[in-house]
Amino acid sequence: MDEARAREVLAAADVLPGAAADARLLALGENAVFAAGDLVVKVGRDAGLLDRARHELDVAAWLAGAGVPAVRAAGSEPLLVDGHPVTLWHRLPDPVRPAGPRDLAELLRLVHALPVPSFGLPARDLLSGVERWLRLAGDAVDPADAAYLRERRDGFATAAAALTPRLPAGPIHGDALPRNVHIGPDGPVLVDLETVSADLREHDLVVMALSRDRYGLPAEAYDAFTRAYGWDVREWSGCAVLRGARETASCAWVAQHAPANPKAAQEFRRRVASLRDGDEAVRWYPF
Numbered sequence: 001m002d003e004a005r006a007r008e009v010l011a012a013a014d015v016l017p018g019a020a021a022d023a024r025l026l027a028l029g030e031n032a033v034f035a036a037g038d039l040v041v042k043v044g045r046d047a048g049l050l051d052r053a054r055h056e057l058d059v060a061a062w063l064a065g066a067g068v069p070a071v072r073a074a075g076s077e078p079l080l081v082d083g084h085p086v087t088l089w090h091r092l093p094d095p096v097r098p099a100g101p102r103d104l105a106e107l108l109r110l111v112h113a114l115p116v117p118s119f120g121l122p123a124r125d126l127l128s129g130v131e132r133w134l135r136l137a138g139d140a141v142d143p144a145d146a147a148y149l150r151e152r153r154d155g156f157a158t159a160a161a162a163l164t165p166r167l168p169a170g171p172i173h174g175d176a177l178p179r180n181v182h183i184g185p186d187g188p189v190l191v192d193l194e195t196v197s198a199d200l201r202e203h204d205l206v207v208m209a210l211s212r213d214r215y216g217l218p219a220e221a222y223d224a225f226t227r228a229y230g231w232d233v234r235e236w237s238g239c240a241v242l243r244g245a246r247e248t249a250s251c252a253w254v255a256q257h258a259p260a261n262p263k264a265a266q267e268f269r270r271r272v273a274s275l276r277d278g279d280e281a282v283r284w285y286p287f
Contacts, residue, residue, distance in 0.1 A: 006032030101225035
């Protein structure tokens with residue numbers, strides 16, 4: 001789904017006070033995210049994301065009831081428009097500063113203190129998207145690289161299922177990065193709730209450890225995160241397993257963009273090569 005197609009769906013949804021052509025595109029990935037007036041509208045890539053959209057709305061309502069600062073939905077049910085799920089959200093005020101690792105840690109502590117809601121939460125199946133992303137990549141990636149990632153996926157799925165956690169399992173964000181925190185005038189707010197799950201809380205902490213090791217997060221920023229949260233997941237024997245699972249998923253996620261973007265194809269090859277070589281120091285670049 002490109003921007004033009006997303007705007008067609010946005011226009012067909014007829015949920016904005018003005019023309020869809022005037023809405024500002026905020027992001028284009030699994031969802032196209034548009035802002036107009038007091039609303040933010042998310043347009044999902046395909047109908048397969050409808051249940052995920054419904055889940056995100058349920059989670060938003062639950063977090064609101066629990067008093068956790070998080071983005072608030074402007075509707076209780078997703079729309080399905082021309083085969084695309086569409087959800088409406090209250091637009092947040094402009095950020096007062098960029099979010100940092102400490103802000104993320106403070107929100108994670110709130111989420112991790114919650115019991116599982118009455119409607120239940122799925123497990124964090126981190127690797128579930130690998131097949132779909134590789135399918136979307138098609139011939140734009142080397143079939144041998146795709147086969148290698150499928151093999152890694154299966155191995156890490158088995159290893160993760162056998163882990164003994166250090167922390168009690170429960171609600172997690174599932175994609176715990178500072179980019180999913182918005183700093184408004186009233187403080188940090190959690191956004192992008194699609195991956196909220198009930199699973200090992202270590203999942204949320206490994207993300208930042210990987211950011212330190214692969215994406216250039218400064219050591220002092222990572223240390224600020226662990227101090228605010230109260231524990232460094234790298235002390236846990238299972239850290240390498242969850243890290244490996246997330247690296248595998250991250251490679252496959254980039255692959256889906258390769259057909260239309262040569263830079264994505266290049267980044268995909270860089271990531272796979274580093275995994276094949278077992279070189280944990282190769283820098284990865286956000287995409």
